[in-house]
Amino acid sequence: MAQELLVAEREREEATVEGLATQLGSYLDDSRIDQVRRAYYYAEQAHEGQMRRSGERYITHPLAVATILADMRLDHQSLMAAMLHDVIEDTSIPKEALSEQFGDSVADLVDGVSKLTQIEFRSRAEAQAENFQKMTLAMARDIRVIIVKLADRLHNMRTLGPMPYEKRQRIATETLDIYAPIANRLGMHRVCTELEDLGFASLYPMRAKYISKAVDKLRGSHREIIDEIRGRLEDKLQERGLPGLIMGREKHLNSIYNKMKFRHKSFHEIMDVYAFRIITDSEDDCYRILGAVHSLYKPLPGRFKDYIAMPKANGYQSLHTTLFGMHVNIEIQIRTEEMEQIANDGIAAHWMYKHEQSPVTAVNQKRVDRWVQGLMEMRERAVDSLEFIEHVKTDLFPDEVYVFTPKGKILELPSGATPVDFAYAIHTDIGNACVACRVNRNLGSLSQPLQSGQTVEIITAPNARPNPAWLSFVVTGKARSSIRHALKLQRRAESLALGKTLLKKSLHGFGRKLSELRDEQIGAVVRHNQVESFDDLLSEIGIGNRMAYLIARQLVAGDVITEPGPGDKETITDDGTGKHGAVTIRGTEGLLVRFANCCKPIPGDPVVGVMDSGHGLVIHSDTCPRLPESSEDRAQLTHLKWAKDITDEFSVELRVELERQRGVIAEVASAVAKADGNIERINVEEQNARLSVVSLVVHVNGRKHLARVMRRVRNIRAVTHISRVRS
Template identity: 85%
Template sequence: MSAESTVDGLSKELSSYLDTGRINQVRRAYYYAEQAHEGQKRRSGEPYVTHPLAVAFILADLKLDHQSLMAAMLHDVIEDTGIPKDALAEQFGDSVADLVDGVSKLTQIEFRSRAEAQAENFQKMTLAMARDIRVILVKLADRLHNMRTLGPLPFAKRQRIATETLDIYAPIANRLGMHSVCTELEDLGFASLYPMRSRYISQAVAKLRGSHQEIIHEIRSRLQEKLVERGLPGRILGREKHLNSIYNKMKFKQKSFHEIMDVYAFRIITDTEDDCYRILGAVHSLYKPLPGRFKDYIAMPKANGYQSLHTTLFGMHVNIEIQIRTEEMEHIANNGIAAHWMYKNDQSTIASVNQKRVDRWVQGLMEMRERADDSLEFIEHVKVDLFPDEIYVFTPKGKIMELPSGATPIDFAYAIHTDIGNACVACRINRNLGSLSQPLQSGQTVEVITAPGARPNPAWLSFVVTGKARSSIRHVLKNQKQAESLELGRTLLKKSLNGFGQKLSKVSDAQIAAVVQHNQVSSLDDLLSEIGLGNRMAYLIARQLVSGGGSEEQPLEAGLEKTSGEDQRTPVTIRGTEGLLVKFASCCKPIPGDPVVGLMDSGHGMIIHSDTCSRLPEDDEARTRLTHLKWAKDITDEFSVELRVEMERQRGVIAEIASAVAMADGNIERINVEEQNARFGVVSLVVHVNGRRHLARVMRRVKNIRAVTHIHRVRH
């Protein structure tokens, strides 16, 4: 068959939905490509132009617009023939030239196994998608034809392309709702990566199908009779299980081949949404439905726009899976976002809702890209969102929110708006107070409680599951850490300068610039942040500032012994709520009123210890790194203290201790009974108090219990 007749074949295909003028534009693009690729051959020996033509056929199947088809014809022209983008714009207009340029840039992307390169390239892909989603549709069709014709390529290249297809392109096709493209990409990728396994499974499927023909025929005719009896329109299709999904179920769900294949799957396509629910009633009257296996994706569509009713029935001694949907839902289930162009003229509601979903998803990707520190962090967030298993929850006003399974109220808060996530302090689930870390279930109503000035908690990162929540929390924490390290660094430097009888405001700009340069940082703020993070010593920087710019000749270690005296004269005031960079040591658990010192910990800021803590360094040089601190007067926060209570064993004595702590306004965080013999026991408690006086009150109350023989505060 000559190339000419195939372009005629394409024109014929296009005449079902495009007018003659547009078909002629597509033909013109074909002839242009044919000339441009003159003399070039594919690996198989065919003329190169057969590839763009095949890509256009795939897009024609999806009923894509003429500009996408023209871009498909021309997608390798810039790359392979040296014809510039401007020349294409002149010939075919800016839209087509932009599409071709976008696809060319994606073609240059090689998702190498090196994670960084892969991540970098994934960012480029999301940018291209954000500009015009058709770029990715042409790219997916290009990839699909390449996968169909992988045969002649060398083994290593086939493996790389197949891996990239399964990792990146199939999930994107799925996310865009393009089920038919996604499953074909998965099956071709699977066959290329695991030829033996693929062959084995396909032979087993063919054999099994042959022996089960009678049962399939019997179920289908019963379903057909039921529809006729009730006067319901509907065509019944058998559904084949795809090789890749069979393999994944065997691998990840630990199911045997026969367990998976003992399910008979049918799809019933009908006219209206109303008919879908009527047909559901009809099939449920024919066979018993399995409890818990009914899903209504019509009322609550999946994130990629998929709609259908799913039910599993038990009949003829086998399980029967049935999907019920309308013709339009069927088209959108197979072609996803690509269906948007088919329905563009009649403004179908499903297609426009689907388009909005995709826009929202791409918009979300762009937001994450802006927040992510580097491309690896970005791809980590995105991979989560490419493999969603959705749950559906409601806002208090009844709006449906779709989230990946395992999502928590924090994920929900960020899905509503970043500011709501950042200010979230508590939540109500079905009107009752719930935990922020508990995974949500479909159908719950979730209400987020916010507080002005609240900030994300670093612990949230250990349980959130959506990319948006993770990237937003990291973004805020990073900025918070920066601001806090700057503040703490400034305080420590001012204190050290005080010891030299100098003020930061009095140091000249020239001196500051010299010290900044000497320490190889870009600004004074960076230097202050480094001090706050514990990476540089405030005293040394202060000495450089005082002595005229930190010249290289000055030994940096000289004069360390002076610091302790100076530090004691100007202690730093702490409130106990300084945030990420001031932490309390878990060894000695200091509380307001205790004499305390701060120990700078490289990269983590200041750790506050009791000044008698055994973990503090002994040698003089290390002790110069300690910062003398004093407590602010008006602290109302709670601090943890560990107490050890020795007592005679009596019934109810633990309850008495708990009650005594509560009477003194203390709060028990943890209580456990340690050594015991028949007469005596030891109880270890961690109690929240807001200072030494409060602690004394709690200890007095506990000491007054008759069974208690001794109580003391534990300092490791």
């Protein structure tokens, strides 16, 4: 009896495979269907004895994934990969065996989809990120990897029920964070909306149930209005002799929930809009139908969007308009059959139209190639997989703005993108050299979000470098990863230069020069300090992680000294007091030399440097109260001197006491301007009936300039006292 049941089950499975084969017969030839069939039987044998948590045989999952891809009319290699996608991971069969049986293309697809279970990860987040990073590499070689992966995720989401609660929550969150936005980015709207709804229902089952019931109830009560609008639209198209299939458009649960949550709209506000889609024969008919529906109902101003002339970043094309009629708003989308197919299946539709050489799918393919290329650039620049996935997440925006280059080329950017994002979208070098921008021919702010239709021109300078502050307002993953990469290189170059300067200074105290040291001495010290190269050692000195003096002693003596000895501090003091031992600073050293906020030193002030571990050199005035007081600690300070030709401006805070008079603040500001000073901030700190105390932050280029500014302010009759605030 058991044997008979097993045979019956096998026959039922085979019938399902044959059902798939019948479906494939509509667009694949017999030899390719046979290859898909062979992949199925191979997978069935490989997964023999394995069961799903639901109690079904494991092979039902690969078969279901292949069926999802067959609905999209994907090629036979993708379907074979779907059948075999868990073989490498869940069985002992290696990739080489699949290559031998089914060819390299199918084996590479399977490998791209397989998870990285053989690597030990420090955290689940890292495992997720590494997995996605591997998938990105495979996508760069063959975009079908992500399509198979999305079909795999879709079937897993459909059958999530038997999983433990924690696992359901994790998979649903991952789906909403990564996989649904990727499906959207690839234009696969049908997959995206189902993933979103399944993820939402899994994370918030009660909310999904409540919204679903409310939608069903409302749909029933609105049936007459929907039928009447549809009838009027059909009559109008018939009257004009225009071909068009009119369909109702369903609103999805996750979309309704997000509009309620983030746009603060009520359920009835969202559902009082009636949505229709009109499918027609040609692009020309789309615009004719638009004219027809506008003659039937009044269009709402500002609600028309032409995505045919300017497609979305994922290749989506359609005309959108919102009309007002019968006391309700009516949303209408108008598109051709091919546009409908691409709207639903995105890049997957490429295989359906592949043999017809459709210009729409060719453009769509280029967009996807560009996006994947961008992913690869981000991957190369990211420090680790977690940073990479962070950049990718910021790049998966659903909304776009369309801006023009000065030559009229259209660029799609995420909503909220700034001129800096625009600069990096053109080329990484343009972004790195960006100093200013013109928006519609007027100078604009680099941090101002762009609006659709603006023309943006980027102004560059040869020696410009990215500003760390840009990271606070850029929104694209490419801009963020490029800025971080450039700052990392800049930080490395600066730490190397500063480390070399500090080491030379310390060696000078021993009467030696860096150029006199033998390679063997340097190699021994590098090995002892467990760094890869001498440059790495210099960089460690520059960022304050190692003491220049100790490295100098190791290099000179050839000993291995890890802690300073009793006489070490005196040697440093002797080295630092002579003029020849001081490090020259210009005030514009960059990321690793910064000025202390407590004492705000300016050129001309006696200054010293304090190494801040991991952050470089902090410059203090030598009278700053925050400096160490003991002679031993002060011996570790780096003695500095100012270069003679500094032209940059520095902030200084002044405290001005003055008699209260009408217009006296304006008089103070005028005095500062006459002394060529620039006011950054002015603030009245305290006042009574007779006196006021004003805090003034001004920009000067040195002590002489500061003295000139203070003299001008002091000459104002109402000023009783002026002093520089040191801390």
